[in-house]
Amino acid sequence: GSAPFASLAAKTKNVDCAIVSIVGNDFPKSYLQLLVSKEIDISEVQIEKNGKSFFWSGRYHNNMNKRDTLETQVNVLADFNPKIPKNFNDPDILVLGNLDPKVQLSIVSQFEKKPDFIILDTMNFWMDNALDNLMKIISKVDLICINDEEVIQLSGCSNYNLGIKKILTMGPKYIIMKKGEFGATLYSDESEFFCPTFKIEKVIDPTGAGDSFAGAFAGHLAHSKSYSFSSISDALIYANAVASF
Numbered sequence: 001g002s003a004p005f006a007s008l009a010a011k012t013k014n015v016d017c018a019i020v021s022i023v024g025n026d027f028p029k030s031y032l033q034l035l036v037s038k039e040i041d042i043s044e045v046q047i048e049k050n051g052k053s054f055f056w057s058g059r060y061h062n063n064m065n066k067r068d069t070l071e072t073q074v075n076v077l078a079d080f081n082p083k084i085p086k087n088f089n090d091p092d093i094l095v096l097g098n099l100d101p102k103v104q105l106s107i108v109s110q111f112e113k114k115p116d117f118i119i120l121d122t123m124n125f126w127m128d129n130a131l132d133n134l135m136k137i138i139s140k141v142d143l144i145c146i147n148d149e150e151v152i153q154l155s156g157c158s159n160y161n162l163g164i165k166k167i168l169t170m171g172p173k174y175i176i177m178k179k180g181e182f183g184a185t186l187y188s189d190e191s192e193f194f195c196p197t198f199k200i201e202k203v204i205d206p207t208g209a210g211d212s213f214a215g216a217f218a219g220h221l222a223h224s225k226s227y228s229f230s231s232i233s234d235a236l237i238y239a240n241a242v243a244s245f
Contacts, residue, residue, distance in 0.1 A: 016039070016222070017040045017041065017222075018040065018041035018042075018043070018044065018085050018088045019035065019040060019041070019042050019044070019045055020044045020045070020082045020083070020084060020085070020107070021044075021045050021046070021080075021082075021097075022045070022046040022047075022048060022076045022077060022080045022082075023045065023046070023047055023048070023053045023054075023076065024047075024048050024051040024052040024053040024075060024076050025047065025048065025049045025050070025051065025052075026052055026053055027047070027053045032045065041085060041087075041088070043085055044082070044083055044084070044085050046080075048076045051075060051076035052073065052075040052076065053075060053076060054073065054074060054075055054076070054077045054099075055071070055072070055073040055075060056069070056071070056072050056073075057069075057070045057071045058070055058207070060205075060206070063181070064180070064181065064203040064206060065179075065180035065181045065182070066149075066180070069124070069125070072125050074100070077099055077100060077103070078100075080099070080100070080103050081106070082103060082106060082107050082110075083110070084107065084110045084111070089110075089111065089112070090111075090113060091111075091115045091116075092115065092116045092117065092222055092225065093115060093116065093117050093118075093119065093218050093221055093222050094107070094108070094111075094115040094117070094118045094119070095119045095121070095214055095215075095218045096108075096118065096119065096120045096121065096137065096141070097121055097211075097214070098121045098122055098123050098126075098210075098211075100126065100130060100133075101122070101126055101130045101133035101134040101136065101137045102130065102133045104120070104133075104137045105133060105136060105137050105140075108137070108140055116227065117142050117143070117221060117227050118140065118141040118142050118143070119141065119142070119143050119144075119145065119214065119217070119218055120137060120138065120141040120143065120144045120145065120172070121145050121146075121210070121211075121214050122134060122144070122146060122150075123146070123150065124149070124150055124153055127150065127153050127154055135170065138167075138170045138171050138172065139170060139171035140171065141171065141172055142172060142173050142174065142227070143172055143173065143174040143175070143176065143232070144167065144172045144174075144175055144176070145175075145176040145178065145210075145213070145214060145217075146175075146176075146177065146178070147177065147178045147179065147180070147210075148160060148177055148178070148179050151163040151164060151167065151175075151177050154167060155167050160177065164177065164187050168187070168188075168189060173188060173189075174186060174187065174188050174229075174232060175187045176217075176236065178210065178213070180206070181197055181203070182196070182197065183195050183196040183197045183240060184213075184236060184239070184240060186229075186232055186233055186236050188229055191229050193229070193233040193236065195233075195236045195237050195240050196240075197240055197244060198240070198241070198244045200244075209243040209244075210243070212239075212242050212243045212245070213239040213240070213242065213243040214239070215242070216235075216238050216239045216241070216242035216243070217235045217236065217238065217239035218235075219238070220234060220235040220238040220239070221235050
């Protein structure tokens with residue numbers, strides 16, 4: 001699994017995105033260089049020389065749509081103390097990557113003015129191990145992005161419709177429910193929009209597709225500078241397309 005991060009699309013002239021994260025000395029330097037080559041600010045990416053990067057492994061079922069988590073190593077993320085770059089203190093969009101909710105809360109607390117749109121990515125591991133803080137950060141975001149199994153787990157409901165309605169009462173204006181090979185659906189109190197996937201004959205490895213999904217989604221919203229249901233629906237289409245690669 002890749003190292004989770006919090007990324008910002010901000011109102012600056014030269015750099016449009018910054019990454020705030022921590023990795024171990026095992027993290028390939030070529031990946032960091034790739035970010036620099038795309039003019040992404042990585043000045044607040046901490047490298048822990050004596051630590052290991054976050055690690056996840058899982059086993060996918062035959063249809064590649066369901067998976068079982070085999071191992072989650074939090075590693076250097078356990079003591080991560082993020083600091084927002086001074087030139088990114090007024091972002092349009094804040095993406096809270098899939099990491100400890102207490103870290104996500106710390107990031108949000110550093111802004112004097114709430115970002116225009118906050119996107120939350122999380123997973124079952126944090127629902128199992130940090131539910132109290134997870135509920136706190138959920139109450140502060142505009143959109144939460146989780147898969148269908150996590151909708152049931154987080155809501156405690158027996159079906160998706162009831163689960164979506166309950167999560168919408170927790171704070172977010174929007175929910176994106178990802179359903180693997182069956183696409184993803186955007187929900188609000190009044191509307192829903194379904195976006196199917198691009199069908200291929202053989203899926204090799206969907207690991208990282210969710211991170212690609214979140215990045216493309218935020219990128220399109222940052223470009224459009226609109227947070228209407230229609231604009232978010234368009235962003236969902238871009239996110240599905242990029243995740244398919």
